[in-house]
Amino acid sequence: MSSVRRQRWDAGHAGVVHRTRARSNYYGPERVGPSSAAGEPAMHEAALTQGLVNILLKEAARHQVRSITLVRLKVGRMKAVEPQALVFCFGAFTEGTLAEGAELIIEPVPAVATCRGCGGDFEVIKFHFQCPRCQSRDVVLIQGDELYIESFDA
Incomplete structure (x- = not known):
């Protein structure tokens, strides 16, 4: 089993991502297998x-991978992504590809901001941007505006 690491796909965010000690009250990590289903997905998640x-498929071809399992x-x-809609869309878009049936693990990244006034870092909860x-x-x-493939297993 091989693993391909960190293919970043970040729509519209050119900022630097920092690691921090902040804890999140956000969902996850959510493990969802191929048999999960959700209701009608939002267009945001579909795109x-x-x-x-x-x-994912381009990277798999580049690494000559025959199937993706995770x-x-x-x-x-x-990013305001609904995990169940993302899972539903993942199943739909991978159908008939080498990633069909792959397990999807969604790992949340908390929103963290730095205050320009005092220099402190804090977790942004419920879009409350106040130090x-x-x-x-x-x-x-x-931190918190990311959306990328951390890795995949083949």
Whole structure:
């Protein structure tokens, strides 16, 4: 079994991603197998999943992979992605491909911002962009807008 690491796909976010000690109250990590189903998916998730699957298949071809058994995604909280819709779309877009039936693991990334006033980092909860230390709203998002393939197993 081989594993291909970190193919980043980040729609529209050119910022640097930092690791932090912040904890998230966000869902996950959510493990969902190929037999899971959800209701009607949102267009947002469909477009994102189509792009992810295209990248996944290109990387698999580049590495001469014959089948994909597991895919790990990192999804930032600010992407506002519904995990069940993403899983539904993943199943639909991988049908008939070498990734059909692959397990999808969605690992959430908490939203973290840095305050320009006091320099402190804090987790952004419920889109509340205000520093809990100094109450400033002059903040910069440093993490939580990601969407990328962390790895896949073949």
